[in-house]
Amino acid sequence: MKTGFVFDLDGTLIDSVYQHVIAWSEALTSEGLSLPISKIHRKIGMSSELFEKQLFKELGGVSAETMTRVKERQAEVFSRQEPQIQPLPGASALLEALNEAGIPWAIATSGSPEATASNLRKLGVDSAKAKVLTGSDVSQGKPEPDVFLASAERLGVPIERVYVVGDSTWDLLGARRCHALGLGLKSGGVGEEELQRAGAIRVYEDPADLLDHLDELATHPK
Amino acid sequence: MKTGFVFDLDGTLIDSVYQHVIAWSEALTSEGLSLPISKIHRKIGMSSELFEKQLFKELGGVSAETMTRVKERQAEVFSRQEPQIQPLPGASALLEALNEAGIPWAIATSGSPEATASNLRKLGVDSAKAKVLTGSDVSQGKPEPDVFLASAERLGVPIERVYVVGDSTWDLLGARRCHALGLGLKSGGVGEEELQRAGAIRVYEDPADLLDHLDELATHPK
Numbered sequence: 001m002k003t004g005f006v007f008d009l010d011g012t013l014i015d016s017v018y019q020h021v022i023a024w025s026e027a028l029t030s031e032g033l034s035l036p037i038s039k040i041h042r043k044i045g046m047s048s049e050l051f052e053k054q055l056f057k058e059l060g061g062v063s064a065e066t067m068t069r070v071k072e073r074q075a076e077v078f079s080r081q082e083p084q085i086q087p088l089p090g091a092s093a094l095l096e097a098l099n100e101a102g103i104p105w106a107i108a109t110s111g112s113p114e115a116t117a118s119n120l121r122k123l124g125v126d127s128a129k130a131k132v133l134t135g136s137d138v139s140q141g142k143p144e145p146d147v148f149l150a151s152a153e154r155l156g157v158p159i160e161r162v163y164v165v166g167d168s169t170w171d172l173l174g175a176r177r178c179h180a181l182g183l184g185l186k187s188g189g190v191g192e193e194e195l196q197r198a199g200a201i202r203v204y205e206d207p208a209d210l211l212d213h214l215d216e217l218a219t220h221p222k
Numbered sequence: 223m224k225t226g227f228v229f230d231l232d233g234t235l236i237d238s239v240y241q242h243v244i245a246w247s248e249a250l251t252s253e254g255l256s257l258p259i260s261k262i263h264r265k266i267g268m269s270s271e272l273f274e275k276q277l278f279k280e281l282g283g284v285s286a287e288t289m290t291r292v293k294e295r296q297a298e299v300f301s302r303q304e305p306q307i308q309p310l311p312g313a314s315a316l317l318e319a320l321n322e323a324g325i326p327w328a329i330a331t332s333g334s335p336e337a338t339a340s341n342l343r344k345l346g347v348d349s350a351k352a353k354v355l356t357g358s359d360v361s362q363g364k365p366e367p368d369v370f371l372a373s374a375e376r377l378g379v380p381i382e383r384v385y386v387v388g389d390s391t392w393d394l395l396g397a398r399r400c401h402a403l404g405l406g407l408k409s410g411g412v413g414e415e416e417l418q419r420a421g422a423i424r425v426y427e428d429p430a431d432l433l434d435h436l437d438e439l440a441t442h443p444k
Binding site: 018019025026029034037038084086088186190191192194197206 | 237240243247248256258260263303306308310311408409410411412413414419
């Protein structure tokens, strides 16, 4: 049975969730706004449009100008931390193992094309060869399943046989909505039970742990 | 039945967990070391001695000099973020409501006396009047239950009737070990199921949510 993998990027292959969280928190504080940081954390992984919509809904009636300044400040704070961001353990090895086994994979991220390009360089992924879909490739981002469906099509694997690998509940909700097979990784800071409850059929520590258990999920087709 | 509350501070009354996490991550990176950030997150809340012991065990064989530099750098990075740190929603109101109801409370933290003093100021707590125990008041910090037992004694409430309120699994493990009643708060970024599994008999969003449900836990003695 042919299978394929669709990976989220931030928190799943790259250790960048906490930097995104802190950058949003600092940006809000700089405008005299505040939201408990754990609530920002649990929104990471949604499409940027939905994230901002939810954030500002919870803040209650913030002006468009303030919203723009918060977003600019977030990007500024994040870019200061960006050079320190590293791949998660086993991320590159996992992608390489899939290549060697002839199991197709793609990356489906809510990140911008620029941030994605930088993350792919850190992973040593050749962006000319790899199948990478960002938020700008589909009209509706996560937890809408469009980006997973488009990835499955690129892989040539029916969505029901695709593993969607993610660290956020939004990846897993999206996977459920299109009947893909959700796999959770704890590396984004969301715990095992929370990922299971969001729909993960299996939960692993990080990419290295998933690589250790690859044989449980996919038989090498060659 | 007389009851009392013993509160953790970081992540329970003050929104500081993510800043501690990022500061440790930056400090490790500055020494060329790295640990997935979610793993640092799940260690927060232990006594500082145990935290450092576990951190450096996972890193495997780091010299004492490097350890010292990492700790200094962590303190430096954290102190830059410190002015932005704010109380969690409802924290001050909850303590005030307990005062008004005549229900005794104490704070039991793994933080240093200096960090604790700064946090108490932010909460508007008079440190001369409040019962506050830090890591330096007991020989063994969390998840050893010593600091909860010492707090219960200061409150004059049997430990079996004391609610230990915390955001980390270490608070809840410590509570179980001394047969206190553990209450979990999600405000430190650990999810509901993970807190329950660690021993929380009830889980709330943050101090404001606990305040909303106070009548379920303690009847006003006056």
